[in-house]
Amino acid sequence: MSSNSKASPADITPLAAIMAKLRDPETGCPWDIQQDFASIAPYTIEEAYEVADAIERNDMPALCDELGDLLLQVVFHSRMAEQAGHFALQDVIDGVTEKMIRRHPHIFDEGSDRQHGHAQWEAIKAAERAAKEPDGSALAGVAKALPALLRAEKLQKRAARTGFDWPDTQGVIAKIEEELQEIHDARSSQEHHEEVGDLLFAVVNLARHLKVDAEAALRDANAKFETRFRSMENAAGDRFQTLKLEEKEALWQQAKQELASQ
Template sequence: MTSETKASPADIMPLANVMARLRDPETGCPWDIQQDFASIAPYTIEEAYEVADAIERNDMPALRDELGDLLLQVAFHSRMAEQAGHFTLQDVIDGVTEKMIRRHPHIFGNGIPREHGHAQWEAIKAAERAGLDPDGSALAGVAQALPALLRAEKLQKRAARTGFDWPDTQGVLAKIEEELQEVHEAASPQEHHEEIGDLLFAVVNLARHLKVDAETALRSANAKFESRFRVMEEIAGEEFDALPLDDKEELWQRAKRRLAEQ
C-alpha cells in the first residue's frame, strides 16, 4: 500500500478508544462486555437498513447519524475480534483499502482502459473467491444471511454469468404465469409455501431483466400502501374498522386520488 492510499488510524481512533473502554472486562459497560458477534449481528443489519432509509428520504442529517451508527458496528465487531486475537480495526481498514486498489487496476495501475473496469472487477472478485473458497460453484459466496429478495437477485446474476438465463423478458413473463397457475393448483399449505416462493423468485427475475432493484421496488410499494392506508383511516376516522369492505375499497380509491393530487 502506498503512502498516498494507506489509511491513517488517527481519524477513527477516538471511536476505537471509546469501544475499547466499553469492552474493558474490568471497567467497561456490562451490556457491551457480554455481547458477541452473533448478538451484535442483528444490530449491524438494522443499522444498514436505517442508512438505506435515510438515503431514500434524502435526509442528510439522518444519513450522517446512521452512517455513524453503522461505523460503530464496524468498531464493535473489530474490537471483539481484537480481544479474541483474530484481527484489529486497523487490519479491517488496511484490508478494504488494499482490496479496493486491487480491484481497480484500471484506476491504480496496469493500463486497462477505464471502460473495461467493471469486467475486470468481476474477474478479480471471481479469482479472489476461488482462492478463498474451495466451493467451485458459480453460486459460491452468496451469503445466506442476505434478505431473500436480494439473495435471489444475486443467485440469478451469478447463474446468468454462466449463460443460464432467459434471453428476454418474454420467457420470464411466461414463467411468472406458469408459477401463478401452480399457486392456484396448490392443494396443501406446504404446496402453497413452495409455489409462492417460486412465484416470488420468478418476479425477482423479471425485475432483474427490467433493471429494477426488487428490494427498492418493494420498499416503494410498501411506502405507497402505507400512505394510502393512512389517508383511508384519516377520512373514515374512528369508524374505519367497522366499515364493510366495499366502503373501504371506496376509501382506497379516494385516498389514491387525494395523494395523486398532492
C-alpha cells in the same frame, strides 16, 4: 457539525479507544462486555437499513448520524475480534484498502485499460472467490443472511453469467403465469408455501430483466400502501374498522385518486 469533521485525514482512533474502554473486562460497560458477534449482528443489519432509509428520505443530517452508527458497528466487531485474538481494526482497514487497490487496476495501474474497469472488477472478484472458496459453484459466496429478494437477484445474476438465463422478458412472464397456475393447483399448505416462493423468485427475475431494483420497488410499494391506508383511516375516523369491505374499497379508490392528483 464540529470542526473536527474537517480534519484530514479522518481519525478513527478516538472511536476505537471508546470501544476499548466499553469492552474493558474490569471497568467497561456490562452490556457491551457481554455481547458477541451473534448478538451484535442484528444491530449491524439494522444500522445498514437505517442508512438506506436516510438516503431514501434525502435526509443528510440523519445520514451523517446513521453512518456514524454503522461505523460504530465495524469498530465493535473489530474490538471483539481483537480480544479473541482473530484480527484488529487496523487489519480491517488495511484489508479493505488493499482490496480496493487490487480490484481497481484501471485506476491505480497506469498500464491498465480504464474503459473496461467494471469487467476487470468482476473478473478479479471471481478469481478471489475461486481462490478462497472450496465450493466451485458459480453461486458460491452469496451470503445466506441477505434479504431474500436481494439474495434471489444475486443468485440469478451469478447463474446468468454462466448463460443460464432467459433471453428476454417473455420467458420470465410466461414463468410467472406458470407459477400462478401452480399456486391455483396447490392443495396443501406446504405446496402453497413452495409455489408462492417460486412465484416471488420469478418476479425478482422479471425485475432484474427490466433493470428494476426489486428490494427498492417493494419498499416503495410498502410506502405507497401505507400512505393510502392512513388516508383511508383519516377519512373514516373512529368508524373505519366497522365499515364494510365495499365501503373500505371506496375509500381506497378515493385515496388513490387524491394522492395521484397531488
